[in-house]
Amino acid sequence: MDSGATMHLAVSLFPGIADPSPEPGFSRLTGFVQKAEAAGLDMVLLADSAPASGGGAANSPMPFEATTLLAALATVTSRIGLVAAASTVAHQPYNLARRFASLDIIGHGRSGWNATMTQAPREAANFSRPEGFSPDDFRRRSEEYIGIVQGLWRGWDADALLFDQSGGRFHDPEKMHLLDHKGGFFSVRGPLNVARSPQDTPVLVLSDLSEADLDIAARTADVILLDDGPLDGTTERYDDIRRRVTGCGRDPDAVKVLTNVAPTANSKLAALADRLEKEFRARGCDGFNILMPAQLSALDDFVDLVLPELRQRGLFRENYRGTTLRSHLGLAGGGDR
Amino acid sequence: MTARQIKLGAFLWATGHHIAAWRHPKVHVTAGIDIDHYIQLARTAEAAKFDMIFCEDAAGLREANIGIASQTSRSIGFEPISLLSALAVQTSRIGLVSTASTSYNEPYGLARTFLSLDHLSGGRAGWNLVTSASPIEAANFGSTGLKPHADRYERAREFAEVVTGLWHGKASGHDGQSFSVRDPLDLPRSPQGAPVMVQAGASDVGRDLAARTADVVFTAAQTFEEAKAFYDDLKGRLAAYGREPDDIKIMPGVAPVVAETEAEAREKYEELQALIPDDVGVALLSSYLSISDLWRYPIDGPLPDPPESEGMKSRQALVIEQSRRDNLSIRQLARHFAGARGHWRIVGTAAQIADELQARFESGAADGFNVMPAYFPGELDAFATLVVPELQRRGLFRKEYEGRTLRDQLGLKQPVNCGAA
Incomplete structure (x- = not known):
């Protein structure tokens, strides 16, 4: 938990949108994200509609792939963090690292990559791997993949670009580093051809973790999303993750644990505030990821009714303290002053 | 029916197409980390009624020698899909075309990404197919060496077939030599029927692939004779694929340096x-x-x-x-x-440049031009304010956009729906 005792709040946006609306898709999503930004939320998580993932058939599918949507949303917002899901099956690690590095420069240090540790059913069959991966291979491959992406994100030092026009030195060659990765699944020389992130590296959000993935997450993640569970188990679970993070030689506050919460249509909003307060004060997590129902208007209820309650109880900050996603999350490298 | 008009692409690249552009006193030297700069360039090109913005791409450094690379501005920049997605919602009419490699992507993911860009822009996306010739790129994708030219093109042919099938809503799966795909795309159909297909390969096998699949072809031709020979050859290949000469727009690169007087341009x-x-x-x-x-x-x-x-x-x-x-x-x-990278360089006044473009356009050596400004933003501004009005005065270039989609601007047919679900 932060010493400031303020919780972190994210909202998740899913591919299916149930609201009947004549408004084009992107304007509606802009309205949603700008509302979340005006409310001061840490970040919006953009799910990616995996093929055959079984979204509600009644919903109209969102016509956008998540990383392209993130780029567009970055130009109509200025403070809120924007995190896109992107599959390790659908992208080569070099391409994915490059896409997110570029997104982070477009958004001035507000981007993050949400990697799922669970193989989407049937997905590999659309990427020339009809047999898919065994769970063990998928885990080892994911770990190697994440290491490559994070390594590529660090290929250029923050002060590598000189722009020395008269001296003819655009960058300092000593401050550009090859990755030279050779592993079981990939070999990648590097470096990226995108400059260093304004927030050091894009934020890595890991989700859909099994027990066996926890150590990988402890080594690599900035944010871990965990499913909701009985309250008395969450403190133990949170402590376990912090122990693992410390065991990897990292500061336990370098990883933020957020619990997924799905407000149901009939859940009393005051009860929701109570529930979030209880888990947070019991040191069960660092904050919450609110899984928005398919109706975009559900955000209005959360922002207008639950947030003021949380703020009144001193559980959520009034304003953004910095400009990068890392600064919102209280992570190092965020350029916080 | 208006007379045939010139198509124009604004080819955005790093600080400019001239290798030393970044050292010019009037260049925007931080282009590679400044999204606002690109939004401004896109708006300039759109105000001048360019058909499209074009971003070429490589998944790796451009130059193996690090000492050399550090003396150019080309080692860092935006990844083009994310860049064009950002520009899509900051513009309303101009086409957005990016290069992407058939060697280092899978067709399902690429088709889905470009279709998403097409939806974000309301039907203004295009894909420039390349097979990637650089060993520097290959080393970022686990390859021990570059694949032979013919193998790359065979993969590209299958790749293009899968991508266009997915864009056209093809429901049945694909199980081929290089790729297998089971499901249709999970996004709605394109607002322009399908994103525009662009190619630049000029070898014999590259020309055949273009004749089969491309809507637009970029090419490098310095002399009139080269340009005319390429144009006639490619248009001549179309009939074999049941296509008409107008189904492909051939747009050679041109690297102009323009000023009020010829002496100033020199x-x-x-x-x-x-x-x-x-x-x-x-x-x-x-x-x-x-x-x-x-x-x-x-x-x-x-x-x-x-x-x-x-x-x-x-x-x-x-x-x-x-x-x-x-x-x-x-x-x-x-x-x-170094200055023009093998493309056609013209240095002169707006009238002189318009004369040269008009000559190639009217004698059947080009349908339009991919304009490669020497440095940004100055030389794009100069082309927009000096050459474009000159072409408009001569009735050779539009004063208003014809429609909303890239296919509308290019005067391309809606693609034929080949077997929708």
Whole structure:
């Protein structure tokens, strides 16, 4: 938990949108994200509609792939963090690292990559791997993949670009580093051809973790999303993750644990505030990821009714303290002053 | 029915197409980390009614020699899909075309990503298919070496077939030599029928692939004869695929330097040429020619014979032909190519440049041009404010956009729906 005792709040946006609306898709999503930004939320998580993932058939599918949507949303917002899901099956690690590095420069240090540790059913069959991966291979491959992406994100030092026009030195060659990765699944020389992130590296959000993935997450993640569970188990679970993070030689506050919460249509909003307060004060997590129902208007209820309650109880900050996603999350490298 | 008009692409690249652009006093030197700069360029191009913005791409550094790379601005920049997605919601009419490789992507993911860009822009996306010729890129994708030219094109042919099938809503799966895909795309159909297909490969096998699948072809042709021969050859190949000559727009690259007077334009060009370090010019030339040890040869001597290349076959032939024709030394050739990268350079007034473009357009050597400004934003601004009005006065270029989608602007047919679900 932060010493400031303020919780972190994210909202998740899913591919299916149930609201009947004549408004084009992107304007509606802009309205949603700008509302979340005006409310001061840490970040919006953009799910990616995996093929055959079984979204509600009644919903109209969102016509956008998540990383392209993130780029567009970055130009109509200025403070809120924007995190896109992107599959390790659908992208080569070099391409994915490059896409997110570029997104982070477009958004001035507000981007993050949400990697799922669970193989989407049937997905590999659309990427020339009809047999898919065994769970063990998928885990080892994911770990190697994440290491490559994070390594590529660090290929250029923050002060590598000189722009020395008269001296003819655009960058300092000593401050550009090859990755030279050779592993079981990939070999990648590097470096990226995108400059260093304004927030050091894009934020890595890991989700859909099994027990066996926890150590990988402890080594690599900035944010871990965990499913909701009985309250008395969450403190133990949170402590376990912090122990693992410390065991990897990292500061336990370098990883933020957020619990997924799905407000149901009939859940009393005051009860929701109570529930979030209880888990947070019991040191069960660092904050919450609110899984928005398919109706975009559900955000209005959360922002207008639950947030003021949380703020009144001193559980959520009034304003953004910095400009990068890392600064919102209280992570190092965020350029916080 | 209005008369046939010139199509124009604004080819955005790094700080400019001239290799020394980044050292020019009026360049925006931080272009590669400044999204607002690109939004401004896109708006300039849209206000001038360009058909499209074009971003070329490579998944890796451009230059293996790090010392050389550090003297150019081309080692860092935006990844083009994310860049164009950002520009899509900051513009409303201009086409957005990006290069993407068939060697380092899978067709399902690429089709889905470009379709998403197409939805974000309301039907203005295009994909420039490349097979990737650089060993630097190959090393970022686990390859021990570059695949032979013919193999790359066979993969590209299958890749293009899968992508267009997915865009057209093809419901049944694909199980081929290089790729297997089970499901249709999970996004709605394109607002323009399908994103525009662009190609630039000029080798024999590249031309056949273009004749089969492309809506637009970019090419490098320095002389009128080269341009005309390419144009006639490619248009001649279309009938074999049941297509008409107008189904493909051929747009050679042009690297103009324009000013109010010819003397000013010359001065501007010489100012840029003087900023090229010799080692950078020679390195650029050696990578085009796949002669890795070009620096060993006397810089004021002639070009050595190059090895048979697995890289850019057609570009290489062009360079060699030029050096023999004009009896150029390595230094002269390096400087000459460094500026325009083998494309067609015109230095002069708006009227002189318009004359040259008009001549090629009207004698059937081009349907339009991919404009490669020497440095940004200055030379794009100069083309927009000097050359575009001159072309408009002559009735050769639009004053207003024809429609909303890229296919509308290019005057392309809606693609035929080949077997929707």
